[in-house]
Each structure stands twice: as C-alpha cells, then as structure tokens.
Amino acid sequence: MKPSLLAVRRTVWMLGLVSLFMDLSSEIVHALLPLFLTTTLGVSVAMVGLIDGIAEATASISKVFSGYISDRIGRRKPLILLGYGLGALSKPFFALAGSASVVLGARFADRIGKGLRGAPRDALVADVTPQAIRGRAFGLRQSLDTIGAFAGPLLAMALMALFADDMRHVFWIALIPAVLAVLCVIFGVKEPRDHAQQDLVCPPIAFADLKKLDRSFWTVVAIGVVFALARFSEAFLILKASGEGLPLTFAPAVLVVMNVVYALGAYPAGIASDKYPAQMLLGWGLAFLILADLVLVLWPGLVGAFIGIALWGLHMALTQGLMAKLVADRAAPALRGSAYGLFNLASGLAMLVASLLAGLLWDRLGANSTFFAGAGFATVALIGLFWTRFMPGVTSSGAAPN
DSSP: OOOOGGGSOHHHHHHHHHHHHHHHHHHHHHTTHHHIIIIISOOOHHHHHHHHHHHHHHHHHHHHHHHHHHHHHTOSHHHHHHHHHHHHHHHHHHHHOOSHHHHHHHHHHHHHHHHHHHHHHHHHHHHHSOGGGHHHHHHHHHHHHHHHHHHHHHHHHHHHHHTTTOHHHHHHHTHHHHHHHHHHHHHHOOOOHHHHHHHHHSOOOOGGGGGGSOHHHHHHHHHHHHHHHHSOOTHHHHHHHHHTTOOGGGTTHHHHHHHHHHHHHHHHHHHHHTTSOHHHHHHHHHHHHHHHHHHHHHSOHHHHHHHHHHHHHHHHHHHHHHHHHHHHHTSOGGGHHHHHHHHHHHHHHHHHHHHHHHHHHHHHHOHHHHHHHHHHHHHHHHHHHHHTTSSTTOOTTSOOOO
C-alpha cells in the first residue's frame, strides 16, 4: 500500500493544528509589527532588522536546550506545552507596547517559547513517523502551520478595516487563537506509549553523547547556515511592498501571498523529498530565492513586489520541510531533539547576522541593496551546494543509508 495522508499518525495532525492556531496568532502580530515599529513607534529599519534578528536568534538558542532536555528526560510534550504557553502569554505585551524595548521584550519571550517547543515538536514528529514517509509527515505539518501563517494576515486585514487601522486592538485579538493552541496541546497531543516505555530502560543522554552526531549531520548544519544568510526576515518584504505603495490596511497581504504559496507547495515538496535527491530540491529552492530577490529589485511597483513575494514562498516550500527531514535522517532517535536544537542554533545565529545586515543596507543604501545582497548570498550558496558534492553516502531518495 502506498503511503498516504492516512498513514501519517494522529500526533502529526494534532501538532499541525497546534502550529496552525499559534501561527494564526503570531502572524496577525507579525504582519503589522514592522509598520507598527516604523510608523507608530518611529524606529529605524535597521532597528526592525535588529529586533527581528535577535528574536530569531533567541528562538534558535532556546532550541538547543529544549532539544537536549527532551532527549535527556525522554519526554517531548512538557516542553512543547511550555513553549506554546509562553508564546500565548507574550501576546498582550505587543498591544501594550509604548517603545521599541517593550516590543523587543515581547518578541524575546515569544521566540523563547518558539525555541522551547520547536525542537521537541519536530523530534516528536520524527519519533512517530516511519522513515519512508517522513518527508510527507514534515510536509503535512508544515502545510498546516502555513495555513495559519496566511490566515493570520487575512484576519489582520479584516480586523484593521474593522478597527479603523488601530493596530493595538488587532494585537489583542491575536491572543484568542494562541489560547486555542495551548488547549490543543493539553488535550490533543499524546506521546506514544512505546516511546515512553523505551525511555524507562534507556539511560538519559549526556552532552558527551552529542559526539555521536556524524559528519553528514554537520554538513546539513552548514547548509542551513548558508541558507539562513541568504534569506533574511520576511519583515523586509512587508516594508518593500509598503514602499511600493501598499496601503497600511493591506500590509498583511504580503504574508498572505507568501504563505499561500508556501502552504500549497510544502506537502508536495515533502512527497518529492521522499523520492528525489535532496541536492536537486535544495538547488531549485535557492534558484527561486535568487529569482525572488531579482524580481523585487528589477520589477518596480506592487505587481513586481508580489511576484517576488510569491517566489519567496515557493523557495520556503521547497526547503524548510526538507531541511527538517534531513536532520531527522542524520540523527539517532535518542539524539533527535538535540540535533534539531543544534541545527536551529546555527541557522538562527546566521539569520541574526542576515537580518541586521539587511537593515543596515536598507538604511544606508536603499531597499534594492538589501535584495541584491540576498541574491548574492543565495548565488554563492547555490554554487557551493553543487561544488562540494553534497553529503557523501546520501541515497537517491535523499536519505542516509542504514
């Protein structure tokens, strides 16, 4: 019997729904936050990049500890619940913020929550899914996550119209789906009994055990770092569209377009990652990122901006679930949480550098310089991907041999 959606376990579906609700909440805020910072609070674009970069780096650092702890205690759900709970608690502070420092604090707390839940959640998906359909499972979870990511901006636009562009009122509404996400974790997510029983007889891992992560895993980490350097925060896409004349009320449409393409592409891309070489799919992902950056620079006006944004979403669909699958394929089950943590730490720090550099270039040389730099990094990554004979020992399906 061919693997299908029915073969993906209930836990994966429920984690996808949890992600959907939290992304719905977060994207209501994030779709408006760059303009809230620059227009309401009066901060520079460089500060927007710094806040976003610090936030993402914080999430990545948190994932190291949460992943390791989930491996050591043999439990995933407690950290997943803590992470989503902290994300929900951070939401009111965006509505109350009177300065950039309060926004930074709220983003910091929100991203710590993301970091706490991210590695254990991905490890739990890998724990309950056979390797033959692992790409499909990650693609499904990513698709559900991304439905929330485009539904959030759509709801944000409706709420902006309802509340006459009062962003603080919109931020308060974002708390509701965040609470629903927490309730879904409490009542819907269950760890498999066989996993819990196995943990009773296996000693907890120590930091020394991380040496068992081999060269193929660290190659994936290196690829993740280069990809992060080439892809800075989506906040710059919102600022670009706004600069091309997009009204404030419709600013969330940027994330709607990007995430619709992302959601539609993530599951098919996950199926493809179970069948075709990872190098080929990563190469196509980088090619679409380069094209997105060039369109954003060379095609003026809102039409060009939204075509570039759609191509950016296609890049995300081709690469994000695949990278999660590659980490799972190259780490032993007892080390999966730690492996996701280390991968996300490295790529998150690279994202901090990329977002800060993007903001500085924008302030000093203009928006086009930011996207030209992104295209340059992506081109270097594409050349390096094929120059280095991607991951020796990888089979045609992209999975490491047993």
